[in-house]
Amino acid sequence: MSRPGRLSRPGRRSSPREWTNWAGLVRARPSRVLVPHTEAALIREVRAALGAGERIRAVGSGHSFTGIAVAPEVQVDLRSMDGxxxxxxxxxxxxxxxxxxxxxxxxxxxxxxxxxxxxxxxxxxxxxxxxxxxxxxxxxxxxxxxxxxxxxxxxxxxxxxxxxxxxxxxxxxxxxxxxxxxxxxxxxxxxxxxAFDLHIVERLEDFDDVVAGWPERIRAEDHVEFYWFGHSEKVLTKTTRRLEPGRRARTRRSQSRRLIEDEVLGNLGLAATCRIGRLLPGTVPRLNRLCTAVWGGRDEVSASHEIFAASRRVRFTETEQSMPLEETAGVMAALRDLFRVEGWASMFPLEIRCAAADSAWLSTSHGRESLYVAAHQPAGEEHREYFAAVSEVLAGFGARPHWGKLHTLDAEAMRRLYPRFDDAVRLRDRIDPGRAFANPYLDRVLGA
Ligand SMILES: Cc1cc2nc3c(=O)[nH]c(=O)nc-3n(C[C@H](O)[C@H](O)[C@H](O)COP(=O)(O)OP(=O)(O)OC[C@H]3O[C@@H](n4cnc5c(N)ncnc54)[C@H](O)[C@@H]3O)c2cc1C
Structure with missing residues (x-):
């Protein structure tokens, strides 16, 4: 049995076993695995692999949904190089x-x-x-x-x-x-x-109001996102404010409240409704509305990392795309039609976020303030048709797919989406001329 993103215990080398990603969708069987403890050992091993003409690839925690981390030959697992x-x-x-x-x-x-x-x-x-x-x-x-x-x-x-x-x-x-x-x-x-604290407020709000007020709201608030089941008129908004550093008025939820909100309503509730939806697909829109009704009410101040990150125990698959921010209203109208007119449904809500423009050449936010839309499916459920339908809608708005989340685009499509794509390819030609770090996913999205 294989564990997600894990191969074996730390050691200098370990024998190859099958590696799987977190979602269980991608598998690899590298010819050997390096688990270096020091940078010097890592450099030595990488140079030896390069000298032997082997392809070599680092892996993190295996949380990418795509095959981006797959090591066709030598895998470098850096979990012993931390701190x-x-x-x-x-x-x-x-x-x-x-x-x-x-x-x-x-x-x-x-x-x-x-x-x-x-x-x-x-x-x-x-x-x-x-x-x-x-x-x-x-x-x-x-x-x-x-x-x-x-x-x-x-x-x-x-x-x-x-x-x-x-x-x-x-x-x-x-x-x-x-x-x-x-x-x-x-x-x-x-x-x-x-170090700073965050104040998060989660509320159930009308989809139309949230979309209409989105441009002003995301400029007025520090961190805003919302979750939306396409068959519901309501969305769960998460509005998070950064507090002045040093301000300590924490209202952390009790352990029992966390257990109820995160585990029972969140992870376990989601797992249960996913099971019902799998058995009775016709009930998905009604289940979506039921899930929406129990959402909201969280009002908490805590250290930033405790508010930003949550636990995700229900396994899923995901696609996420970034569009120019000014396309928000058009994107939302097109997605609403996808659910309400074309009848698509999923047991997972869409997640809608935004981010500043970025200068990194291959950043999904390169050169533009961005709207992000993520769609999910429970692990083990058919996701291709649903993700293709969502992606087709978003492609009409210049969508750039997240590199670690499922999509079908290739290098030619990426070249059209990223103005610095050819600069990235030239940089790759210069510092990895022999394509030692290539794998099938990179061959597809960057070219061989
Ligand atoms: C439950 C869940 C929630 C997520 N939430 C978000 C989210 O909120 N926002 C978001 O943007 N994404 C999110 N993701 C996606 C995730 O953050 C990315 O896919 C991320 O890259 C995974 O990091 P990892 O350490 O698991 O790396 P892996 O998936 O193992 O590897 C990712 C890439 O990094 C490369 N890499 C790793 N280490 C090195 C190294 N030392 N040197 C060179 N290359 C290296 C790998 O070769 C590969 O190309 C989520 C994924 C999951 C499963």
């Missing part, structure tokens, strides 16, 4: 080993009174894995995790160790959302901020 290397308290910059999981970072930063500026929905990813696919949260004044990167160190396809920081902004922009295509990252330097 803090150093902190500059004046600039608030912190250097982390590439395999550090996001959930460890708050504890590492706490003694220095620092925090990450923004995060996505979960904190199970590694820092290098999250950065490499452009993992993002929500908030129009905030970019993705990769936009917090001010420095990286990586071993390239020529065996060189490349140190890049924001004194070379072009190169950093080329490498930041790197899809694992440019080398094995050994260190990431993040620009952090003073």
């Amino acid at each position: 803090l290397i150093d902190v500059d308290p004046h600039s608030r910059r912190v250097r982390l080993r590439a395999g550090t999981p996001l959930w460890r970072i708050p504890g590492l930063l706490e003694p220095f009174g620092l925090a990450m500026e923004n995060l996505g929905d979960i904190d199970r990813q590694t820092i290098a894995g999250a950065v490499s696919t452009g993992t993002h949260g929500t908030g129009l004044a905030y970019g993705s995790v990769s936009s917090q990167v001010v420095g990286m160190r990586l071993v390239t396809g020529t065996g060189e160790v490349l140190d890049v920081d924001d004194t070379a902004p072009e190169l950093l922009d080329g490498l930041r959302v790197g899809l694992g295509a440019f080398g094995i990252i050994t260190e990431v330097t993040l620009q952090c901020v003073e």
Whole structure:
């Protein structure tokens, strides 16, 4: 039996077993697995693999839904290379080993009174894995995790160790959302901020009101998102305000309330309704409305990382696309038609977020403030037709798919969507001329 994103216990090398991603959709059987403990060992091993003409690929926590992390030959598992290397308290910059999981970072930063500026929905990813696919949260004044990167160190396809920081902004922009295509990252330097608390309010609101007020609301509030079952007139909004650093008026939910809201109503409730929906597909729209009715009411102040990240115990598959922000009204109207006119239904709500424009060449927010729409299906359920229908609607609005979430686009389509695509290919030609880091997914989205 294989565990998601895991192969074996740390050691210098481990024998190859089947690797699967979190959603259980992607499998790989690398010819060998390296689990280096030190950067020196990693560099040595990578150079040896390059010398032997082997293809080599780093894996994070396996939380990408696509085959982006698949290692066709040598897999590098960096989970033994985690932790803090150093902190500059004046600039608030912190250097982390590439395999550090996001959930460890708050504890590492706490003694220095620092925090990450923004995060996505979960904190199970590694820092290098999250950065490499452009993992993002929500908030129009905030970019993705990769936009917090001010420095990286990586071993390239020529065996060189490349140190890049924001004194070379072009190169950093080329490498930041790197899809694992440019080398094995050994260190990431993040620009952090003073530790802060967040105040989250979750409410049930009318879909029409939320969409109409969205442009003003996302500029007035720090972090806004909403969840929407296409068959419901209501949506669950999450509005999160950043509190002045040092302000301590926490109203953390009790353990029992967390258990009820997150586990019973969230993870377990979702699992139960997914089972009913699977047995009785005709009930899905009614179940959607029922789920919507029990949502909302959360009003909590806590440390930023506790509010940003949630636990996701129900396995699912996902596609997510980013569109220019100004397309919001058109996107929402087209999606509403997809559900209410064409009759599509899913047991999972759509998740709608936004993010600042980003200068990273392959960031889904490159050069534009962005609206993000994510669609999900329970793991094991047919997702292709539903995701294709959602993607077809969004493609009409210039959608760029998340690199780590399911989509069918190829390099030609990406070239049209990303103005710096050819610069990224040229950079790849320069630092990985032999395509040592290639895999079938990269062949498709970047070209062979
Ligand atoms: C439940 C769930 C919730 C999610 N929520 C969000 C969300 O809110 N927002 C969002 O944007 N995404 C989200 N994602 C997607 C996820 O954040 C990304 O797919 C992320 O890249 C996964 O990180 P990972 O550590 O698991 O990396 P993997 O999936 O293992 O790898 C991702 C990429 O990083 C590369 N990589 C990893 N380590 C290195 C290294 N050291 N050097 C070079 N390349 C490396 C891999 O080769 C691969 O190309 C979610 C995924 C799941 C399963």
